[in-house]
Amino acid sequence: MRKTGRKLAAFTLAAAMVLSMAACGKKAEAPVDTTAATTAEETTVAETEAPASENQKADIVVIGAGGAGMTAAIQAVQDGATNVVVLEKMPITGGNTTRSTGGLNAAATKYQEADGIEDSVDLFVEDTMKGGKDINDKELVTVMAENSAEAVDWVNEIGGDLSVVGMFGGASVKRIHRPSDTSAVGPMLVKTLNAKMAELNIPVLLETTAQKILVDADGKVSGVTAVDKDGKEMTIDCTAVVLATGGFGANMDMVVEYKSDLAGFGTTNHAGATGDGITMAVEDGAALVDMEQIQTHPTVNPDTQTMYTEGVRGNGAILVNKEGLRFVNELETRDVVSAAILKQTDKQCYMIFDQAVRDSLSAIESYVKAGIVTEADTPEALGEAIGVDGDALAETLKTYAGYQASGTDADFGRESMEVPLDQPKYYAALCAPAVHHTMGGVKINTSTEVLKEDGTAIPGLFAAGEVTGGVHGANRLGGNAVTDIVVFGRIAGTAAEKYVMDN
Numbered sequence: 041m042r043k044t045g046r047k048l049a050a051f052t053l054a055a056a057m058v059l060s061m062a063a064c065g066k067k068a069e070a071p072v073d074t075t076a077a078t079t080a081e082e083t084t085v086a087e088t089e090a091p092a093s094e095n096q097k098a099d100i101v102v103i104g105a106g107g108a109g110m111t112a113a114i115q116a117v118q119d120g121a122t123n124v125v126v127l128e129k130m131p132i133t134g135g136n137t138t139r140s141t142g143g144l145n146a147a148a149t150k151y152q153e154a155d156g157i158e159d160s161v162d163l164f165v166e167d168t169m170k171g172g173k174d175i176n177d178k179e180l181v182t183v184m185a186e187n188s189a190e191a192v193d194w195v196n197e198i199g200g201d202l203s204v205v206g207m208f209g210g211a212s213v214k215r216i217h218r219p220s221d222t223s224a225v226g227p228m229l230v231k232t233l234n235a236k237m238a239e240l241n242i243p244v245l246l247e248t249t250a251q252k253i254l255v256d257a258d259g260k261v262s263g264v265t266a267v268d269k270d271g272k273e274m275t276i277d278c279t280a281v282v283l284a285t286g287g288f289g290a291n292m293d294m295v296v297e298y299k300s301d302l303a304g305f306g307t308t309n310h311a312g313a314t315g316d317g318i319t320m321a322v323e324d325g326a327a328l329v330d331m332e333q334i335q336t337h338p339t340v341n342p343d344t345q346t347m348y349t350e351g352v353r354g355n356g357a358i359l360v361n362k363e364g365l366r367f368v369n370e371l372e373t374r375d376v377v378s379a380a381i382l383k384q385t386d387k388q389c390y391m392i393f394d395q396a397v398r399d400s401l402s403a404i405e406s407y408v409k410a411g412i413v414t415e416a417d418t419p420e421a422l423g424e425a426i427g428v429d430g431d432a433l434a435e436t437l438k439t440y441a442g443y444q445a446s447g448t449d450a451d452f453g454r455e456s457m458e459v460p461l462d463q464p465k466y467y468a469a470l471c472a473p474a475v476h477h478t479m480g481g482v483k484i485n486t487s488t489e490v491l492k493e494d495g496t497a498i499p500g501l502f503a504a505g506e507v508t509g510g511v512h513g514a515n516r517l518g519g520n521a522v523t524d525i526v527v528f529g530r531i532a533g534t535a536a537e538k539y540v541m542d543n
């Protein structure tokens with residue numbers, strides 16, 4: 041049974057009122073039941089008459105307005121939830137999803153079928169387990185793979201655009217789904233989720249940092265305390281919480297605490313990825329899993345920390361060291377490629393591609409615009425421009441073109457070689473590995489319930505996305521983060537709404 045029984049608009053307007061009154065230095069007041077309220081004016085009157093209190097009420101509080109949190113909130117409302125509020129500590133929504141480029145991995149989709157790509161849930165599970173060195177929670181991986189095709193459809197149904205299928209590291213077949221214009225997936229997804237949140241009137245309190253998930257004497261979730269940008273504290277009583285605060289890839293102290301050899305590395309993460317949700321869940325007894333499993337992305341500009349999407353390699357680019365030589369199968373998993381780069385001169389390498397690759401992926405235009413790609417008319421001139429032996433680079437490209445023509449990479453066994461890399465212009469981008477994804481986090485079951493060390497669930501607490509651990513094991517495959525946030529975000533929204541109805 042729904043406890044608060046208010047229309048969604050009640051929280052939206054009341055919440056806005058809390059913020060504006062806090063800004064005026066007035067004491068916040070509890071929203072009264074404004075089911076009948078249809079205008080801001082009526083709600084304002086009702087609020088003014090309500091007894092003074094710091095408390096707000098919601099059925100579900102989602103902590104974190106990244107991809108997982110917004111997906112959970114939308115799904116909960118699509119399932120019938122009427123009083124959902126989302127808290128976001130940053131001034132904008134999106135979290136790390138905003139920075140996501142490559143796409144969403146999904147198996148057995150209509151888009152793969154249209155391209156004649158044979159894939160299956162089993163193969164997706166197998167690739168993900170292999171990429172994760174088999175320490176992944178196979179049940180979670182299976183649920184992710186089983187729901188991946190529907191995740192693509194759901195994103196498209198709510199106004200998104202995932203229809204082009206490409207190749208990524210660690211995948212046996214083309215499986216990563218990206219926008220039809222081959223642009224970065226993250227901005228498209230965040231824009232889509234923002235628009236759906238607005239259409240469904242789901243309130244987001246920006247610059248509002250959750251501090252504690254409250255539990256009652258029976259250990260059930262009962263609310264969330266939070267603080268807004270002016271330092272005003274609030275408590276939101278609620279029945280369920282969806283934790284979707286992301287990982288800790290921007291918290292270098294925490295990264296180094298769990299994996300000391302990453303000291304001094306850069307990060308691809310947005311500033312808000314500091315692991316607060318993990319700390320909050322632990323305070324309530326949540327178990328953690330795989331915390332020391334932290335992934336570096338191999339192709340990150342060492343000066344700007346801009347990530348060059350793996351899609352550039354998937355569409356044909358190779359990696360060469362400062363001697364102009366290839367040194368790895370560029371489509372190996374990220375742990376393997378990162379480790380290989382760290383063995384090269386200066387622990388850096390160059391990603392090399394040609395005009396055909398540039399034309400195949402519009403995400404590349406942003407790197408060119410940012411001035412972090414060097415171009416030249418010939419391989420020799422490119423080498424000279426980046427301080428690499430031009431003859432060696434030209435020889436490497438000639439050899440690679442031969443491998444591409446024969447279909448056999450005699451040096452490193454790369455299977456997908458999309459293009460011969462012989463179309464001027466030629467391009468080079470300096471790369472080094474940087475912290476990218478924290479695979480560890482809060483332990484969940486396949487219903488996204490947060491689990492304690494004894495395996496029992498914390499009633500009313502659900503989690504989805506990078507705040508959780510177990511899905512990706514020791515190494516996440518590129519494209520699986522977006523699958524994770526959409527699949528488990530949706531499951532969390534549904535589970536939280538059901539929990540509210542049952543409690």
Ligand code: MEZ
Nearest residue numbers: 141142143349350518519
């Ligand atoms: O999943 C990712 O991290 C991803 C797709 C990154 C990228 O290289 O684009």
